[in-house]
Amino acid sequence: MKKSIPVLFILLFLAAALGVLKGSVQIPLKDFLLKDSQPIVQLRILRIFLAAIAGSGLAVSGIVLQAILRNSLAEPYLLGTSSGAGLGAVIAIILGVSGIYLPLAAFLGAVLSIILVYNLARENNKIPEQSLILSGVIVSVALSAIIVFLISISGNEALHEITWWLWGSLQVFDLKLLLTVAAIVLAGIAAIFCFAQDLNAISIGEEEAMHLGVDIERVKKILILITSLITASLVCICGIIGFVGLMIPHMMRLVVGPNHKVLIPVTCLAAACFMIACDTLSRTLIPPLEIPIGVITAILGAPTFIFLLKHKARIK
Amino acid sequence: MSQLLKINNLSGGYHQEAIVRDVSFEVNSGDFLGVIGPNGSGKTTLLRLLSRVLPAQRGSIFLQGQDIRKLDLKEFCQKVAFVQQDTAINFSFTVWEIVLMGRIPHLKRLQPESLHDREIAQNALIMTDTTELKEKAIDELSSGERQRAIIAKALTQEPVLLFLDEPTSHLDIGHQIQILDLLKKLNRQNDLTIVMVLHDLNLASEYCNRILLLDKGKVYREGAPEEVLNYRNIEAVYKTVVVVKENPISKKPYCILVPEEERKHGH
Numbered sequence: 001m002k003k004s005i006p007v008l009f010i011l012l013f014l015a016a017a018l019g020v021l022k023g024s025v026q027i028p029l030k031d032f033l034l035k036d037s038q039p040i041v042q043l044r045i046l047r048i049f050l051a052a053i054a055g056s057g058l059a060v061s062g063i064v065l066q067a068i069l070r071n072s073l074a075e076p077y078l079l080g081t082s083s084g085a086g087l088g089a090v091i092a093i094i095l096g097v098s099g100i101y102l103p104l105a106a107f108l109g110a111v112l113s114i115i116l117v118y119n120l121a122r123e124n125n126k127i128p129e130q131s132l133i134l135s136g137v138i139v140s141v142a143l144s145a146i147i148v149f150l151i152s153i154s155g156n157e158a159l160h161e162i163t164w165w166l167w168g169s170l171q172v173f174d175l176k177l178l179l180t181v182a183a184i185v186l187a188g189i190a191a192i193f194c195f196a197q198d199l200n201a202i203s204i205g206e207e208e209a210m211h212l213g214v215d216i217e218r219v220k221k222i223l224i225l226i227t228s229l230i231t232a233s234l235v236c237i238c239g240i241i242g243f244v245g246l247m248i249p250h251m252m253r254l255v256v257g258p259n260h261k262v263l264i265p266v267t268c269l270a271a272a273c274f275m276i277a278c279d280t281l282s283r284t285l286i287p288p289l290e291i292p293i294g295v296i297t298a299i300l301g302a303p304t305f306i307f308l309l310k311h312k313a314r315i316k
Numbered sequence: 317m318s319q320l321l322k323i324n325n326l327s328g329g330y331h332q333e334a335i336v337r338d339v340s341f342e343v344n345s346g347d348f349l350g351v352i353g354p355n356g357s358g359k360t361t362l363l364r365l366l367s368r369v370l371p372a373q374r375g376s377i378f379l380q381g382q383d384i385r386k387l388d389l390k391e392f393c394q395k396v397a398f399v400q401q402d403t404a405i406n407f408s409f410t411v412w413e414i415v416l417m418g419r420i421p422h423l424k425r426l427q428p429e430s431l432h433d434r435e436i437a438q439n440a441l442i443m444t445d446t447t448e449l450k451e452k453a454i455d456e457l458s459s460g461e462r463q464r465a466i467i468a469k470a471l472t473q474e475p476v477l478l479f480l481d482e483p484t485s486h487l488d489i490g491h492q493i494q495i496l497d498l499l500k501k502l503n504r505q506n507d508l509t510i511v512m513v514l515h516d517l518n519l520a521s522e523y524c525n526r527i528l529l530l531d532k533g534k535v536y537r538e539g540a541p542e543e544v545l546n547y548r549n550i551e552a553v554y555k556t557v558v559v560v561k562e563n564p565i566s567k568k569p570y571c572i573l574v575p576e577e578e579r580k581h582g583h
Contacts, residue, residue: 194426200413204417205405207398211393212417258408259413
């Protein structure tokens with residue numbers, strides 16, 4: 001357990017090094033420090049930074065939703081939070097909003113979609129697993145359809161392409177937005193880590209947590225708001241990327257167990273490695289084409305989802 | 317004996333509807349109080365009101381002379397622990413991790429457990445005989461083992477008062493006795509006050525020094541097992557026929573049920 005953190009740091013370093021070295025344009029090792037290569041190297045470094053932030057943010061959001069709903073299938077993409085954020089952002093861009101208001105609009109969309117899914121899934125104050133996933137997928141499909149519709153009719157250039165929204169991309173197009181998003185995500189993860197003990201208590205049951213002195217209604221609200229903010233900020237800069245919040249927490253629970261004090265930092269590192277690796281794959285599999293990052297995470301994530309669904313009795 | 321819990325005209329339930337109605341009683345420190353009553357008589361609701369999971373609609377609850385609504389939730393949980401009926405846990409925490417969670421009410425956010433906290437948890441493992449299970453995953457234990465681990469977590473809170481909601485309902489008779497013997501020992505040796513909901517009248521009679529019989533959300537009778545468990549009270553509340561004898565070994569009341577067919581034969 002203690003070993004996993006240094007091992008992950010080494011992996012992160014290796015993944016980042018590989019990500020800088022490889023790409024659709026081959027740069028021979030000896031030319032790396034030449035002035036001509038600098039713009040490409042800089043772009044790659046920014047991408048790797050974004051990949052690390054996006055991976056950690058999405059995975060920690062997954063951890064929080066899984067603990068609060070006591071369901072290993074909960075994740076911002078599958079619960080429609082990402083689509084809600086995407087719709088909020090698209091509407092904001094069409095209305096000509098920019099700067100910090102863009103993540104805020106996405107945040108509003110994310111919170112509304114969480115409230116919608118939660119209320120659709122709830123039956124007599126309980127949230128059955130099937131109806132949670134079903135509501136999430138329905139809301140996600142419906143909101144994605146609205147996103148596609150709005151982009152199709154608006155012709156607004158700032159909107160990127162439909163694939164960008166629905167399948168994500170780690171291309172950095174706005175350095176200022178990247179820094180804003182990074183600040184929000186890192187602060188959000190730090191805040192969530194402060195609630196590690198509460199997450200442990202909540203994951204054994206809401207009433208159990210109350211008997212341990214956790215003010216669950218308040219803690220749940222705070223955590224859901226932070227999670228929505230992280231997801232929303234990420235959607236603004238890299239579109240919708242699915243399954244990361246499902247796969248990485250699951251794998252890390254197998255390695256270090258469910259204790260959130262350990263699980264959160266370990267998952268952050270692992271998810272960063274994973275996203276950097278996925279991004280490198282997306283750029284190098286079929287050069288010079290770039291495969292959307294969400295396609296790669298979905299190809300890897302869907303089998304994990306099926307596995308978890310079949311073994312849902314136990315969250316390992 | 318000092319008064320630990322005082323309940324005055326307590327009413328409460330769900331959605332404005334009162335399930336527990338106008339209940340008043342006291343619990344002295346060192347008591348082992350059994351709460352019995354038919355299904356829907358409000359036993360679990362009463363326990364949830366007393367443990368602050370449900371807010372009271374009317375009336376008041378005093379713990380050591382303090383109104384529990386005025387106590388900080390963490391402070392309250394340093395004094396009161398709760399063991400639920402069946403604690404199915406989906407996550408593979410180890411028994412040790414679960415037991416250590418009992419220190420949460422005593423710790424500040426991000427404060428790590430000290431050596432002292434670990435010693436308390438270790439002691440709770442010894443008392444509940446779960447030391448060998450320490451490194452096992454909670455979701456791999458049998459129901460009896462799991463219930464002992466959950467009791468160990470409750471003891472790690474170092475409560476003065478322990479609530480249990482039918483802690484033995486999923487266990488076979490051997491494991492039931494094991495858990496209840498453990499509770500009796502904690503009650504006697506550690507001076508832990510216990511308030512427990514039980515379905516089994518005979519177990520309540522054997523283990524509790526006082527019994528609270530609920531009927532339709534109200535206190536029907538309250539007192540020593542000999543005072544509460546007689547055929548008149550039981551037949552009136554449970555709408556069935558029983559014969560109450562004395563357990564030849566413990567001299568406590570013992571209820572024998574009488575099937576309808578036997579009643580016709582004029583016994």
